[in-house]
Amino acid sequence: MASKCQSLLPPQKKKPRLPTAPRWEYTSGSQGLPREKEQQEAIEHIDEVQNEIDRLNEQASEEILKVEQKYNKLHQPFFQKRSELIAKIPNLVTTFVIHSQVSALLGEEAEEALHYLTRVEVTEFEDLKSDYLIDFYFDENPYFENKVLSKEFHLNESHDPSSKSTEIKWKSGKDLMERSSQTQNKASRKRQHEEPESFFTWFTDHSDAGADELGDVIKYDTRPNPLQYYLVPDM
Known part of the structure; x- marks a missing residue:
């Protein structure tokens, strides 16, 4: 009998689910920094390393130019001798x-x-x-x-x-x-x-x-x- 009375009760409404709060993702070694901040720091470090690469490339270009200038001078007497022979x-x-x-x-x-x-x-x-x-x-x-x-x-x-x-x-x-x-x-x-x-x-x-x-x-x-x-x- 009791079960019959329970069936006459109005159905209970489900409570609406609250939206889940956004969660930050963390990676090991980040020491609690959000991923976005970690990526920004990585970009800054990449830029610093790239500046060093560019500096070395510029230094290499200057040294290569000096070598080319040196051998250009060494070539000159041979070019002159060749021109004299070509004229024949x-x-x-x-x-x-x-x-x-x-x-x-x-x-x-x-x-x-x-x-x-x-x-x-x-x-x-x-x-x-x-x-x-x-x-x-x-x-x-x-x-x-x-x-x-x-x-x-x-x-x-x-x-x-x-x-x-x-x-x-x-x-x-x-x-x-x-x-x-x-x-x-x-x-x-x-x-x-x-x-x-x-x-x-x-x-x-x-x-x-x-x-x-x-x-x-x-x-x-x-x-x-x-x-x-x-x-x-x-x-």
Whole structure:
């Protein structure tokens, strides 16, 4: 009977569950610091270590530069002796200019003028990576009066690459720059934005010295061993 009376009682409502309070996660060795603070401290330590790495990299660059400067001076008498020997071989200079990677950046109108090229010299200044001078020596020719055409590459005060070059003194009716300009005017607008195809266009262009591919090719590829292009001209 008692059980029947109990069944007539209204059902008891469940108490609502209170939201669980947020818990901080801890890791061993954190000494009670929240993970966020531990991560922030780790980031700060990483930054300190990275500064030390950068300092060592900068120190290494300075020492490497000193070594390069030392051996650049030791190279000079050998470059001079090689230039004297190259002068005894007809068209050796022209061969390594035209039949190397440089040829991809030359136009046909420049090839004949480059047959008068007798010597190419690269002079590296204190900052060997960015400051250098390229001298092109020419015999008497029907195109221009200059015996030497020079192009310099430097970092300016803002540490941006810059360049300058000798003014080419063209002979009457022989200005290859005018011919190149006329060719570009006839070309499509797309072609006008392609790489310059004339050696002389490259020589007088100073718009983007940092992307000067031909200067780099002469300095780093053809200069170290021009004989390879004379013996194997199609490589």
